[in-house]
Amino acid sequence: MPEATTDGGDGVQIDLISGQRMEGKTSMEKVRMILDGVHEGNIVILEEGLTPDEESKLIEVTMTEINPEEFNGIEIETYPRPSSDSPSFFGRLMGKDGPDTKLTVIGPADRIETLHKDETLISALVSRD
Amino acid sequence: MGLLTGLRDSLSRVTDRLFSEQEPKRIGIYGPPNAGKTTLANRIARDWTGDAVGAESHIPHETRRARRKEDVEIERDGKTVSIDIVDTPGVTTKVDYEEFTDEMDKDDAVRRSREATEGVAEAMHWLREDVDGVIYVLDSAEDPITQVNTMLIGIIESRDLPVLIFANKIDLEESSVKRIEDAFPQHETVPLSAKEGENMDEVYEQIAEYFG
Ligand SMILES: Nc1nc2c(ncn2[C@@H]2O[C@H](COP(=O)(O)OP(=O)(O)OP(=O)(O)O)[C@@H](O)[C@H]2O)c(=O)[nH]1
Ligand SMILES: [Mg+2]
Numbered sequence: 259m260p261e262a263t264t265d266g267g268d269g270v271q272i273d274l275i276s277g278q279r280m281e282g283k284t285s286m287e288k289v290r291m292i293l294d295g296v297h298e299g300n301i302v303i304l305e306e307g308l309t310p311d312e313e314s315k316l317i318e319v320t321m322t323e324i325n326p327e328e329f330n331g332i333e334i335e336t337y338p339r340p341s342s343d344s345p346s347f348f349g350r351l352m353g354k355d356g357p358d359t360k361l362t363v364i365g366p367a368d369r370i371e372t373l374h375k376d377e378t379l380i381s382a383l384v385s386r387d
Numbered sequence: 388m389g390l391l392t393g394l395r396d397s398l399s400r401v402t403d404r405l406f407s408e409q410e411p412k413r414i415g416i417y418g419p420p421n422a423g424k425t426t427l428a429n430r431i432a433r434d435w436t437g438d439a440v441g442a443e444s445h446i447p448h449e450t451r452r453a454r455r456k457e458d459v460e461i462e463r464d465g466k467t468v469s470i471d472i473v474d475t476p477g478v479t480t481k482v483d484y485e486e487f488t489d490e491m492d493k494d495d496a497v498r499r500s501r502e503a504t505e506g507v508a509e510a511m512h513w514l515r516e517d518v519d520g521v522i523y524v525l526d527s528a529e530d531p532i533t534q535v536n537t538m539l540i541g542i543i544e545s546r547d548l549p550v551l552i553f554a555n556k557i558d559l560e561e562s563s564v565k566r567i568e569d570a571f572p573q574h575e576t577v578p579l580s581a582k583e584g585e586n587m588d589e590v591y592e593q594i595a596e597y598f599g
Contacts, residue, residue, distance in 0.1 A: 309545070310538070310541045310542040310544070310545035310546075311515070311542070311545065313538050313541070313542060314511050314514065314515060314538075314542045315511075317478065317480055317507070317508075317511050317538070318507075318508045318511040318512065319508075320480060320481075321482075321504040321505070321507045321508040321511070322504070322505075322508050324481075324482055324500070324504040326484045326497045326500055326501070327484075330481050330482065330483045331479070331480050331481030331482055331483075331504075332480045332481060333480065333481065333534075334480055334534050334538075335534055336534070336537070336538075367480070367481035367483070368483070
């Protein structure tokens, strides 16, 4: 998996999960993979996002795993591919420019202070502990 | 009147009643916490059945279980539509009990957040299996473009459920119905104040038209 890790301990780990890696997985496997990452405090970035049904399951499973003082849930933002012809920034980041890029950023709610989004930018402020 | 025509008339009256009473459409009231879902459900239930559905509160996650009010008969232009109203807990992707500790002690806050998470999970389940249509309630004084709203509307669309968007709290000065119309131009938006009872005529007309 393409993965950017900062030096252990108090760093912030970002999991960039390619569409290929998600291919052939069931919705529950995808949800599990995302939440396992988030539980470890990672920021999970999905190259291809989730279907509405998978999003609905992600919300449902997230709710069942919220536990006061341990896990507050998730922040999630999706980034629809702009309709312009130019290869998208995130497409280039992932080394390709897929047809249906719906980049999705998911992280633990208690570590992401703001997850701002506009037409051309997703901005996350991540705290270290 | 001949015996046969009389019989036919009463038969068709019976079947009309059978069909309208047998299958009330189950309409889920969804939306983010605090949008005014229960206030709306109570107003509809009080207007047509005389009693209420559940408690309203300025503290988010007041509703923590989906609640159903059955057989609410709404009359418009001589036509009666019968619906079951399901008031659901406000949907979110996170719940932090510390948000409630100003209003109650820690144990109650923890309990409230536990119940809230169960309620949201339940509401998502209802949406996938048990509703025939959705009223999506938004606080028109707030920015409608949030991830939860976009995801939920996407989920509702993917299930091909008929949906009406209710722009609630138009009595507030900061209210902007246009902001909601612009955010979800693919759906009908109905402005209202559930609390003050503003524009309820149009609300009932649209419910009858969409879910009748
Ligand atoms: N000004 C104004 N306030 C409203 C209106 N509708 C509801 N409210 C207020 O908004 C707050 C939340 O209302 P509820 O009906 O409990 O909201 P809800 O969507 O059911 O909230 P949850 O059950 O927590 O998800 C309460 O203080 C209501 O009095 C309205 O039309 N105008
Ligand atoms: Mg409520």
